[in-house]
Amino acid sequence: MNVNERIETLKIVPVVVIQDAKDAVPLAKALTAGGLSVAEVTFRTDAAEASIRAMTDEFPDMLVGAGTVTNVEQAEKAIAAGAKFLVTAGFNRAVTEYAVENKLTIYPGICTPTELMFLLEYHLTVAKFFPAEQYGGLKTIKALSAPFPNIRFMPTGGINAGNVKEYLADPKIIACGGSWMVKDSLVREGKFDEIERLTAEAVALVRD
Numbered sequence: 001m002n003v004n005e006r007i008e009t010l011k012i013v014p015v016v017v018i019q020d021a022k023d024a025v026p027l028a029k030a031l032t033a034g035g036l037s038v039a040e041v042t043f044r045t046d047a048a049e050a051s052i053r054a055m056t057d058e059f060p061d062m063l064v065g066a067g068t069v070t071n072v073e074q075a076e077k078a079i080a081a082g083a084k085f086l087v088t089a090g091f092n093r094a095v096t097e098y099a100v101e102n103k104l105t106i107y108p109g110i111c112t113p114t115e116l117m118f119l120l121e122y123h124l125t126v127a128k129f130f131p132a133e134q135y136g137g138l139k140t141i142k143a144l145s146a147p148f149p150n151i152r153f154m155p156t157g158g159i160n161a162g163n164v165k166e167y168l169a170d171p172k173i174i175a176c177g178g179s180w181m182v183k184d185s186l187v188r189e190g191k192f193d194e195i196e197r198l199t200a201e202a203v204a205l206v207r208d
């Protein structure tokens with residue numbers, strides 16, 4: 001299976017913020033035990049690179065990607081550390097070109113038709129739709145799908161246990177990103193049992 005197929009099977013991509021790389025392995029363990037062997041580790045903190053490396057070393061089968069990538073240097077660091085995919089919050093031409101040239105999976109962030117059209121230039125077919133709820137959620141995705149039927153979406157931002165099923169019912173949606181099972185405070189406070197419980201709950205919710 002390629003990365004898109006794995007993400008589509010998993011249905012949910014936990015978006016994580018790790019302040020201290022020592023939390024990376026316990027977090028990966030909790031997500032995996034909860035049934036979600038995938039994480040988007042955001043480059044919002046300095047611990048991202050070391051966290052990706054620790055997670056992929058300890059859990060080589062886990063699908064670990066890098067999120068909030070804002071420049072090529074971060075993308076290179078993420079890939080060298082073992083990241084299997086890149087995510088950007090908004091469309092970044094340099095990062096997208098780097099990914100395409102190196103045949104890496106990238107989900108560029110978009111929320112307008114204009115931004116979506118940048119994907120077409122690179123023959124990409126899956127966009128992160130961010131911030132999903134704030135930019136009209138499913139209604140906007142359906143509207144964007146009309147002129148761009150070949151594009152699929154990974155909505156992220158404001159998705160939770162209450163609305164994830166509604167998103168996933170739409171065939172245009174490959175998976176949903178979200179932090180509701182991995183809130184920053186739970187990671188900071190080392191509440192990995194709670195993360196595992198919330199992850200298992202999320203998995204059960206979206207099981208067919």
Ligand SMILES: O=C(O)C(=O)C[C@H](O)[C@H](O)COP(=O)(O)O
Pocket residue numbers: 015042044067068069087088089130156157158159177178179180
């Ligand atoms: O950091 C990034 O690159 C982002 O795009 C932001 C995250 O995707 C959202 O913070 C997740 O959204 P919530 O589930 O509402 O917390």
